[in-house]
Amino acid sequence: MTTTTTAPGRPDRAPSVATTLADLRRLVTRTLRHEARTLDALLVNIALPILIMIIFVYVFGGAITTGYSGLAYIDFVVPAVLLMAGGYGAALSAVNIAEEMTGGMIDRFRTLPISGWTLPASHVIASLLRNVVTTGFALTAAVLLGFRPDATATDWALVLALISGYILAVSALAMLWGLLVTSPQAAGAFSFTVIFFPYLSDGVVPAETMPPLLRGFAEHQPTTPMVETLRALLLDRPMGDAGWLSAAWLTAGVVISMPIAALLFRRRTTA
Amino acid sequence: MYDIHSRTHAITEAAIHARGLHKSFGGTHVLTGVDLTVPPGTLQALLGPNGSGKTTTVRILTTLLAPDRGTAIVGGHDVTRESAAVRRSIGLTAQQATVDGLLTGRENLELFAGLYHLGRREARRRAAELLERFDLAAAADRRAATYSGGMRRRLDLAASMVAAPRILFLDEPTTGLDPRSRAELWSVIRELLAAGTTILLTTQYLEEADHLADRIAVIHTGRVVADDTPAALKRQVGSERLILRLAHAADLPRAAATLPPGDAAPHLDPDARELTLAVQSPDHLRHTLDLLHRAGIPIAQVELRTPTLDDVFFALTATTPPLTPATP
Numbered sequence: 001m002t003t004t005t006t007a008p009g010r011p012d013r014a015p016s017v018a019t020t021l022a023d024l025r026r027l028v029t030r031t032l033r034h035e036a037r038t039l040d041a042l043l044v045n046i047a048l049p050i051l052i053m054i055i056f057v058y059v060f061g062g063a064i065t066t067g068y069s070g071l072a073y074i075d076f077v078v079p080a081v082l083l084m085a086g087g088y089g090a091a092l093s094a095v096n097i098a099e100e101m102t103g104g105m106i107d108r109f110r111t112l113p114i115s116g117w118t119l120p121a122s123h124v125i126a127s128l129l130r131n132v133v134t135t136g137f138a139l140t141a142a143v144l145l146g147f148r149p150d151a152t153a154t155d156w157a158l159v160l161a162l163i164s165g166y167i168l169a170v171s172a173l174a175m176l177w178g179l180l181v182t183s184p185q186a187a188g189a190f191s192f193t194v195i196f197f198p199y200l201s202d203g204v205v206p207a208e209t210m211p212p213l214l215r216g217f218a219e220h221q222p223t224t225p226m227v228e229t230l231r232a233l234l235l236d237r238p239m240g241d242a243g244w245l246s247a248a249w250l251t252a253g254v255v256i257s258m259p260i261a262a263l264l265f266r267r268r269t270t271a
Numbered sequence: 272m273y274d275i276h277s278r279t280h281a282i283t284e285a286a287i288h289a290r291g292l293h294k295s296f297g298g299t300h301v302l303t304g305v306d307l308t309v310p311p312g313t314l315q316a317l318l319g320p321n322g323s324g325k326t327t328t329v330r331i332l333t334t335l336l337a338p339d340r341g342t343a344i345v346g347g348h349d350v351t352r353e354s355a356a357v358r359r360s361i362g363l364t365a366q367q368a369t370v371d372g373l374l375t376g377r378e379n380l381e382l383f384a385g386l387y388h389l390g391r392r393e394a395r396r397r398a399a400e401l402l403e404r405f406d407l408a409a410a411a412d413r414r415a416a417t418y419s420g421g422m423r424r425r426l427d428l429a430a431s432m433v434a435a436p437r438i439l440f441l442d443e444p445t446t447g448l449d450p451r452s453r454a455e456l457w458s459v460i461r462e463l464l465a466a467g468t469t470i471l472l473t474t475q476y477l478e479e480a481d482h483l484a485d486r487i488a489v490i491h492t493g494r495v496v497a498d499d500t501p502a503a504l505k506r507q508v509g510s511e512r513l514i515l516r517l518a519h520a521a522d523l524p525r526a527a528a529t530l531p532p533g534d535a536a537p538h539l540d541p542d543a544r545e546l547t548l549a550v551q552s553p554d555h556l557r558h559t560l561d562l563l564h565r566a567g568i569p570i571a572q573v574e575l576r577t578p579t580l581d582d583v584f585f586a587l588t589a590t591t592p593p594l595t596p597a598t599p
Contacts, residue, residue: 034373105368107335108430111335112358
């Protein structure tokens, strides 16, 4: 063993950026392998938003007026379904990190010469990759069900950016939640909160049809501008302030929850 | 035996050196001053029942937990101030599974080798070598969740050896294993020791400590109450336990007084009409039975067994351990 240069009382030196990135890649690969090997969970993740969409379009859709938007119901609801698809899967990473903290693996990771935050970060990155794909499935299903987008390449790029931002923000919040609670079961509750948010937006039924209190909530909660932005991009409609509002919400979500999650992780793993 | 100078030297060279480790959780004092010195290349057993502080000691020595008071130097580095340096020289196999059940044995080892920054080719080579060495090559590409208890422990051990640590911590490595898996694990541990690794092993089983250890530290209510070679410890306890069930409980005091002079006081259990004593040799056993026979004390049943952790505890602390573990 070579001698180390760490002086007593000095904090241990952090690994280099290149090393940390390589560690992240290894841990992301591990998490993606987990996803691929828990096929049932992955199938639910893909199927649930599609089933919700089918119920809305075929069961409720005929009875729902899309208000002054004048859109066909499937066109009206697809943006909300895309957010549900990405958000539900991203929220599930709360369970992943909670399981990580309760098993023995965390002790193994802690004795490895890696930066602690790479573990939650690997879950966020894996969640982003996985859920962009599951959202793609939901979009494909939407097209098969009759959704006809009218978008340019730039629009599509912006749709991808917004969906990715949403998944990123929800995953970061999921880390926060998963590290706050003490059991994977409690962590699972987060995905229900997240999947219900788009219900109480302008995404499933027009907010103008809601009672005043709910309508106030629906008009000011973060998924409403996102739904409006997606409609504007996908259906070639005016965007207004929705784009900037969405960007602001998403940036705030990521910028606030990531450091808090990292801090919580540090607190949970410090001797 | 040592002069002051060489003793100081021995301490600074120790692979593990702990002084006065204290730890409380809430109001519970789990460690109340653990002292431990382990020379390089030796196997130190930490023997004690559940709740005696074994795992807490291991967690402190492996940088996973900070002591409230006391110091510990592992591999030449302070566990609280230089935890990264300590981590570079140690491996840990905890009681809980510390391998990824959804990954195969090979993927687990390659992941850890990668996170130790061995480089892709070297990581692959190292994983293959460890799978071979720990007799897991046939199951290398099966998910770890499908492994048997013994295989899982071996994989855990292999994962701890990825970076070829000089010091290895094994927290109850054989608890819950069947006898054959335990024997296999023992031989692996002996090989590691022969290769020069310093090992600290916790166990509830005197038999295991006796088989493997150079020294055994007995831990009781958060402190080390004895630290000696297995032979010396067993001399204190007696090599065998003789349990005599008398025909009449009333004979117990008289029987105790009849024992060979110089013997440690026997343990009396009036409810079971039993008298337990340490036997040093076959002659000693015969002599004891002769004396009782001549005193006219009828014996209903005789049982001879190897000393257990309970006996060590009784001999060292004059209290029975809080929990009686099953013999392995």
